Amino acid sequence: MTRLIFAKILAACLFLACLVGGGLEMRGLRTYKESLVKGPGVTGTGRLSDYLPALKGSWGDTNLYFLDSGKPGGTALILGGTHPNEPSSIVAAFVLVEQALPEAGKLIVIPHYNRSGSTATQPMGAYPQFISIKTGWGEQKFRMGDRLANPLDQWPDPEVYVHYPSRQMLSNVDMRNVNRTWPGRADGALAERIGAAAMELIRREKVDFVVDTHGAELLYPVTNCIVAPDQGASIAQLAALDLTATEFEVHVEPSPAKFRGVSHREIADHSEAVPFLLESPDPFLDQPTGPKTEALELDGKDEFLLAAARRGLLFTDYDEKGKSMEERAGRHISVSRQLAAQWSLFNPERIVAFSCPGYAEFVANGLGPYFRDPAAAPEGSVVLE
Ligand SMILES: [Zn+2]
Incomplete structure (x- = not known):
């Protein structure tokens, strides 16, 4: 055997080893199921495909949890996991399903709004799985997903993504971004079908307001905030004032009138519901950080961001304590509770009220006490997400 043939066989073996090793890792993430225990507040469950049968059997279908107080009032929809690489949003939704107790009106919680995207990490991003x-x-183990729907479920991306129905031209990969495909299209691509199903859910369940939870870079101006359209500006401002005075700084950003496809614009323009989008500051998402590790996602401590903070380059406060998952997930719940309180002052005939541990409890006790043990849960209460 010549040296050349030997080198070719060796290269082929290395290629196959990478293919099989990488493929097994991808398959492990794709098929891993998170355990969620339905708490005492949960009164029913459903699927997003109940509102659009074309989603049934696809990776875009996902679980819904109803927490109905049985008392008259309004309905709030809380979305987790729109961007699965912003996991404080999914963590907050899990705690809501396991711990929230509705006191007036009804909550609907979706922990994995972009379930497809939660089954793939960012290509070349060296993310933890x-x-x-x-x-x-x-x-309590969570999948670390990507911002976009999994290319296994929606492919190929177009040259240019033309948003429906505005015809605004957007970046081609945003066709797999479920926060660029509102209000959706019932016979469109997977991400568009997800939007259409959610709009139908909002109409059929008479949802009064929607809270879409996210994480954002500290080097990005739209962080640490509530994004609201005109219809929700007063409610968001009062919620932000109250929270800034009592718990943590949060401010309001107006929803741009011409930025199409996003929840805070399209839900306002295509339904009776008022949308709010929450951004918790998430150091993992910033580009100039150290390695993208699980520890960075959980404690948010990074020396490069600290250097940026000292030079006044960040859009939020930041110090050696980092920005922990406790803070970030806690903010989503505390802001949602506060939005419900302000909503109820403005709309006394459509009150929404619930109790749930949030920012103060998570910072004081960690998140651990707020996840229920699936092994000790009553029969029938464990759901695989
Ligand atoms: Zn996001």
Whole structure:
């Protein structure tokens, strides 16, 4: 055997080893199921495809949880996991399903709005595949997903993504971004079908307001904030004032009138519901950081961002304490509670009220105490997400 043939066989073996090794890792993430325990507030469950049968059997279908107080009032829809690489949003939605108690009106919670995107990490991003939160009974493990729907479920991307129905031209990959495909299209691509199903849910369930939870870079101006259209500006401002005075700084950004496809614009323009989009500052998402590790996602501590903070380059406060998952997930719940309180003052005939541990509790006790042990849960209460 010549040296050349030997080198070719060796290269082919290395290629196959990478293919099989990488493929097994991808398959592990794609098929891993998170355990969620339905808490005492949950009164029913459903699927997004109940509102658009064309989603049934696809990776865009996902679970809904109803928390109905049984008392008259309004309805709030809380979306987690629109961008699965912003996991504080999914963590907050899990805690809501496991711990929230509705007191007036009804909550609908979707922990994995972009379930497809939660089954793939960012290509070439060197992301961790999972993040785990320590609890008294073991670890609550979450998939670490990507911002976009999994290319296995929607491919190829067009040259230019033409948003429906505005015909505004957007970046081609945003065709897989479920926060650029509102209000959706029932016979469109997967991400458009997800938007159409959610709009139908909002109409059929008479949703009064929607909270879409996210994480954002600290080097990005739209962070640490509530994004609201005109219809929700007063409610958002009062919620922000109250929280800034009592718990943590948060401000309001207006929803741009011509920025199409985003929840805070299209839900306002195509339904009776008022949308709010929440951004928690997430250091993992910033580009100039150290390695993208599970620890960075959980504690948000990074020396390069600290250097940027000292030079006044960040759009939020930042110090050695980082921005922990406790703070970020807690903000989503505390802001949602506060928006419900302000909503109810403006709309006394459509009150929404619920209790749930949030920012103060998570910062004081960690997140561990707020996840229920699936092994000790009553029969029938564990759902695989
Ligand atoms: Zn986002």
